[in-house]
Amino acid sequence: MSPSPSDAPTPALLVGVDFGLPHFDLALAELAELARTAGLHPVARLTCKRQAPDAALFVGSGKAEEIKALAEQHGAREVLFDQALSPAQQRNLERALGLPVYDRTLVILEIFAQRARSHEGKLQVELARLQYLSTRLVRRWSHLERQRGGIGARGGPGETQIELDRRMIGEAMRRTKDRLEQVKRQRHTQRRRRDSGSHFGISLVGYTNAGKSTLFNALVKARAYAADQLFATLDTTTRQLYLGDAQGRGRSVSLSDTVGFIRDLPHGLIDAFQATLQEAAQADLLLHVVDAANADFPEQIEQVMRVLKEIGADQVPQLMVFNKLDAIPPERRPIQAHDHTLVAGRTIERVFVSAQSGEGLPLLRQALARRALPASFENWAQSEH
Ligand SMILES: Nc1nc2c(ncn2[C@@H]2O[C@H](COP(=O)(O)OP(=O)(O)OP(=O)(O)O)[C@@H](O)[C@H]2O)c(=O)[nH]1
Numbered sequence: 362m363s364p365s366p367s368d369a370p371t372p373a374l375l376v377g378v379d380f381g382l383p384h385f386d387l388a389l390a391e392l393a394e395l396a397r398t399a400g401l402h403p404v405a406r407l408t409c410k411r412q413a414p415d416a417a418l419f420v421g422s423g424k425a426e427e428i429k430a431l432a433e434q435h436g437a438r439e440v441l442f443d444q445a446l447s448p449a450q451q452r453n454l455e456r457a458l459g460l461p462v463y464d465r466t467l468v469i470l471e472i473f474a475q476r477a478r479s480h481e482g483k484l485q486v487e488l489a490r491l492q493y494l495s496t497r498l499v500r501r502w503s504h505l506e507r508q509r510g511g512i513g514a515r516g517g518p519g520e521t522q523i524e525l526d527r528r529m530i531g532e533a534m535r536r537t538k539d540r541l542e543q544v545k546r547q548r549h550t551q552r553r554r555r556d557s558g559s560h561f562g563i564s565l566v567g568y569t570n571a572g573k574s575t576l577f578n579a580l581v582k583a584r585a586y587a588a589d590q591l592f593a594t595l596d597t598t599t600r601q602l603y604l605g606d607a608q609g610r611g612r613s614v615s616l617s618d619t620v621g622f623i624r625d626l627p628h629g630l631i632d633a634f635q636a637t638l639q640e641a642a643q644a645d646l647l648l649h650v651v652d653a654a655n656a657d658f659p660e661q662i663e664q665v666m667r668v669l670k671e672i673g674a675d676q677v678p679q680l681m682v683f684n685k686l687d688a689i690p691p692e693r694r695p696i697q698a699h700d701h702t703l704v705a706g707r708t709i710e711r712v713f714v715s716a717q718s719g720e721g722l723p724l725l726r727q728a729l730a731r732r733a734l735p736a737s738f739e740n741w742a743q744s745e746h
């Protein structure tokens with residue numbers, strides 16, 4: 362995957378294999394969105410059903426033929442799978458199809474690599490890429506392996522090269538981890554300094570493209586990058602947000618916008634982005650932003666809850682923001698703009714807003730103020746209703 366923004370997007374064929382797992386995306390809509398974000402142009406889609414992945418090819422050999430023919434027919438230059446492929450499957454598929462083959466993990470990694478801006482973000486992506494690469498090394502040296510004269514032969518240039526490469530990657534990973542550790546320590550010191558007051562931190566979390574940055578901008582009148590693409594934001598931005606009443610009572614809290622979550626977020630990325638993601642675990646309140654106009658929002662909520670658990674942020678109090686109210690069809694619009702909803706056995710306060718039009722934002726500010734201001738301000742917040 363190598364298109365630069367000036368290149369025409371590379372035509373790609375999308376493939377999804379249904380193993381009967383819940384949430385199989387028959388339309389491959391999210392994969393298409395990921396592909397477009399990474400600079401590919403989806404020209405055709407193919408889905409099929411299987412009981413279990415084929416160890417060698419992931420799909421059956423007949424299906425592989427079909428994929429090859431379809432790719433030729435549509436002029437696809439890359440094939441993109443919605444599921445994670447093992448290094449061997451990827452290699453075998455590339456041989457069988459005569460085209461580069463990528464999986465979901467690699468597309469997400471690619472997008473993260475294109476987006477990383479800060480020093481820390483770049484280090485994190487680099488670490489995730491090295492981790493991914495370290496499992497796929499063999500493939501780059503397969504021509505040397507072949508020279509060596511068949512399976513079972515020991516030694517030879519191939520093996521030496523692989524070992525050398527492994528060691529280099531191992532060293533690069535250690536160096537990157539050390540540098541990240543350093544950045545993390547600095548950040549920790551900064552946070553401690555911030556924390557010395559009676560600081561209240563709010564973190565925006567949510568599925569990618571839910572509208573977190575748009576809401577962030579609307580609340581703090583900042584200009585964080587918001588765009589109709591996945592993972593528009595990778596770096597954490599923090600601004601002060603004043604929550605107060607007309608009499609001048611109130612307080613400043615900090616609001617952080619950060620990376621969005623997605624189904625099957627590659628594990629290497631979760632590891633590498635621990636520091637960024639853990640910002641959420643340190644918050645006093647999570648603003649969980651949901652794209653209420655997206656029909657898949659229940660699954661997206663579930664995925665966000667899962668990642669929050671994984672990073673140890675599942676016990677942090679949440680306020681749910683059902684965003685894109687303006688885009689919800691009239692028959693599905695909520696009766697109440699402020700209520701409570703049951704998610705994973707927890708009752709969570711919920712506010713409906715449109716970060717774009719501003720509808721519902723005063724209500725959200727009140728709800729935030731109630732959470733952030735000392736109890737003595739409760740009466741004020743309620744009387745505003
Ligand atoms: N109709 C409508 N669109 C919105 C609203 N809020 C955000 N959007 C659009 O949704 C898209 C994604 O918005 P972002 O704010 O970038 O979303 P994000 O959650 O920060 O996304 P990532 O940073 O990629 O995780 C953009 O095209 C926004 O214009 C809204 O209230 N209504």
Ligand SMILES: [Mg+2]
Pocket residue numbers: 573574575586587592593594619
């Ligand atoms: Mg964003």
